Amino acid sequence: MASSKQQENLLLTEHFSWPPISLLDEIINTINEVLYRCTDTFETGLLSADPSLLGFSSLYAAQNRVPERDADGIDVYPEARLEIEEGVLKLETLMEGAVDRNFDRLEIWALRNVLCLPREGKEGDAEGGIAGWVRLGGYENLQIPPQDSTLTPEALHALRRKLTETTKLHTALLAEKTRNEAQLARLKSLLQPPTTPKREPRSSTSPPKPLDHNPAEDTAPFAFLTHAQAAQTLGIQPLLQSSNMAAAPESRTPLTTHTTFTTSQLPYLRQLLATLKPHLATTALPSHSTSEKDEWAKERRVYVESQSKRVLERRGVDTVDGVEGAVDGARVRSEEIRGLEGIVAATAGRSQRREDTAEAAQDGDVMDTS
Numbered sequence: 116m117a118s119s120k121q122q123e124n125l126l127l128t129e130h131f132s133w134p135p136i137s138l139l140d141e142i143i144n145t146i147n148e149v150l151y152r153c154t155d156t157f158e159t160g161l162l163s164a165d166p167s168l169l170g171f172s173s174l175y176a177a178q179n180r181v182p183e184r185d186a187d188g189i190d191v192y193p194e195a196r197l198e199i200e201e202g203v204l205k206l207e208t209l210m211e212g213a214v215d216r217n218f219d220r221l222e223i224w225a226l227r228n229v230l231c232l233p234r235e236g237k238e239g240d241a242e243g244g245i246a247g248w249v250r251l252g253g254y255e256n257l258q259i260p261p262q263d264s265t266l267t268p269e270a271l272h273a274l275r276r277k278l279t280e281t282t283k284l285h286t287a288l289l290a291e292k293t294r295n296e297a298q299l300a301r302l303k304s305l306l307q308p309p310t311t312p313k314r315e316p317r318s319s320t321s322p323p324k325p326l327d328h329n330p331a332e333d334t335a336p337f338a339f340l341t342h343a344q345a346a347q348t349l350g351i352q353p354l355l356q357s358s359n360m361a362a363a364p365e366s367r368t369p370l371t372t373h374t375t376f377t378t379s380q381l382p383y384l385r386q387l388l389a390t391l392k393p394h395l396a397t398t399a400l401p402s403h404s405t406s407e408k409d410e411w412a413k414e415r416r417v418y419v420e421s422q423s424k425r426v427l428e429r430r431g432v433d434t435v436d437g438v439e440g441a442v443d444g445a446r447v448r449s450e451e452i453r454g455l456e457g458i459v460a461a462t463a464g465r466s467q468r469r470e471d472t473a474e475a476a477q478d479g480d481v482m483d484t485s
Contacts, residue, residue: 123232123246135230139222150210158203166195308338
């Protein structure tokens with residue numbers, strides 16, 4: 116069982132959320148850091164001073180010694196640095212002893228008179244403290260189970276598991292809430308255009324800014340649903356800024372109202388579409404006139420000829436007389452093409468006459484047989 120002093124230390128540690136001795140340790144450590152900085156500064160100042168001002172010239176004169184000189188003709192005292200370091204070390208040791216002695220007294224006095232609980236018992240009575248009668252705020256309305264509790268180790272383990280899972284669920288819900296808020300903020304930014312910045316006066320040397328690009332279209336591509344003139348004509352009020360939502364919440368018109376109305380009109384639109392379907396089968400689609408078809412064919416022929424000419428020119432074929440054709444890189448002139456077309460036409464005419472004669476002969480055979 117813990118002693119009364121240990122109970123007191125545990126109670127104070129739980130109340131302050133840090134051990135009482137740690138406060139005194141921090142004070143002593145801070146004083147030591149200040150002491151070391153002071154001695155370092157003191158040593159730096161002595162090393163940067165002229166040794167003759169520190170009495171080394173008088174020491175050399177009393178000892179009938181002549182100091183050495185450097186390249187610039189300045190007296191050099193080699194033992195000056197060593198004596199300064201030894202003196203600063205002795206001073207630092209002396210001051211450390213004084214700090215430890217005095218602050219140990221401060222620690223004992225603070226632990227007995229400040230960082231402690233009042234004692235009302237007799238002097239020297241270890242049980243005279245009030246540590247066993249103090250209840251912190253975290254223990255108020257706490258139901259302490261009786262001594263004959265039937266709580267088994269398995270039930271206690273189950274309660275601990277339940278507490279752990281509940282903590283995990285709470286953490287997950289907080290993270291989900293944070294993600295949902297961020298997602299809602301991003302969705303609202305798609306409908307809420309940014310505020311228009313003030314125009315800065317442009318100097319004569321600065322180039323003019325382009326006027327055809329609207330930065331609001333990049334940050335809020337769906338702002339036209341609530342902030343365009345057509346949306347205001349339909350009665351859709353623009354979204355309020357976050358700072359104005361708390362000031363006038365009754366003036367907000369949710370977009371869901373207009374969406375519900377649009378959805379309610381869908382059956383009527385389907386009915387109209389069903390009545391129009393029979394008329395679509397009998398109604399002829401608009402067709403192009405003959406002149407339009409000829410114009411389109413002419414444009415297409417000109418395009419094909421221009422592209423063919425470009426390809427032939429890349430291959431090194433002469434296209435001065437036209438692009439009617441080229442065989443293996445050799446140019447075929449227009450007169451030759453016309454002659455070939457005449458031969459093909461004559462051949463096609465003879466073939467047609469032969470087919471007509473054969474058909475007439477077959478018809479004659481059929482008639483004789485009947």
